[in-house]
Amino acid sequence: MNLEKVRKHFEKEAFEYDELIPRIIPKYYEQNDVILSIIPFDKSTEMNVLDLGCGTGILSYLILMEFPKARVVAFDLTENMLVACEKNLHTYKNRLTLKKGDFGRDDIGGGYDLIVSGLATHHLNDKAKPNLYRKIYKSMNPGGVFINREVVLGDSPALTNQYHCIWREYIRSNGEDDEKWFSKYLEEDIPASIEEQTKWLQEIGFVNVGCHWRYFNYAIFGGIKP
Numbered sequence: 644m645n646l647e648k649v650r651k652h653f654e655k656e657a658f659e660y661d662e663l664i665p666r667i668i669p670k671y672y673e674q675n676d677v678i679l680s681i682i683p684f685d686k687s688t689e690m691n692v693l694d695l696g697c698g699t700g701i702l703s704y705l706i707l708m709e710f711p712k713a714r715v716v717a718f719d720l721t722e723n724m725l726v727a728c729e730k731n732l733h734t735y736k737n738r739l740t741l742k743k744g745d746f747g748r749d750d751i752g753g754g755y756d757l758i759v760s761g762l763a764t765h766h767l768n769d770k771a772k773p774n775l776y777r778k779i780y781k782s783m784n785p786g787g788v789f790i791n792r793e794v795v796l797g798d799s800p801a802l803t804n805q806y807h808c809i810w811r812e813y814i815r816s817n818g819e820d821d822e823k824w825f826s827k828y829l830e831e832d833i834p835a836s837i838e839e840q841t842k843w844l845q846e847i848g849f850v851n852v853g854c855h856w857r858y859f860n861y862a863i864f865g866g867i868k869p
């Protein structure tokens with residue numbers, strides 16, 4: 644079962660993740676900066692934030708640091724990721740709530756002003772992804788912002804193949820085994836195109852839907868609940 648495979652993978656990898664991820668994902672730190680800079684709220688805003696598939700907590704950490712009145716719910720499937728997240732975000736523990744669950748099936752809470760997700764929603768299939776986006780929409784206050792960093796398909800199979808070659812070259816250039824990572828990707832991940840995902844967001848009712856950043860098969864996109 645795909646989700647169980649995903650959970651096992653991240654239980655095993657949790658304590659190496661922070662060191663490993665920039666060697667596997669191109670421009671990972673740049674992506675984090677883009678996510679922070681596209682958040683349209685004043686730094687002093689009091690806001691409720693949800694980080695879906697928080698992993699070791701990088702996006703939660705950056706938001707808690709930049710927005711001193713933000714309260715963050717860090718949500719993840721994997722116990723060890725939540726353990727690592729709690730440790731990494733110890734300084735901000737008074738504004739942080741950890742929640743274990745499957746965002747595809749479980750309640751994600753409500754009253755959010757900002758929902759971010761990083762490299763997590765592609766674990767759902769293309770029926771479940773729009774369902775999650777609908778759940779996200781319902782869980783937000785009016786004016787709520789959704790930002791998603793994801794691995795995506797190209798606009799044609801040929802472009803997807805080309806992006807995969809570029810990606811594998813990046814992994815190899817960092818001394819990592821691209822065959823191993825690419826096989827894991829084919830086994831566990833179900834990416835969709837930006838076009839399809841932004842269409843779903845518009846159909847659900849999000850406005851100002853757009854792709855804020857793209858580098859081959861990686862993208863940051865989202866929308867606002869009016």
Ligand SMILES: C[S@@+](CC[C@H](N)C(=O)[O-])C[C@H]1O[C@@H](n2cnc3c(N)ncnc32)[C@H](O)[C@@H]1O
Pocket residue numbers: 646649650653664695696697698699700701702718719720721724744745746747760761762763766792
């Ligand atoms: C690649 S990590 C991303 C961590 C972090 N968000 C980032 O941007 O680096 C993906 C995380 O999503 C979590 N995840 C995957 N599917 C999930 C689901 N259905 N519900 C909750 N968390 C999930 C995994 O446990 C893992 O911690």
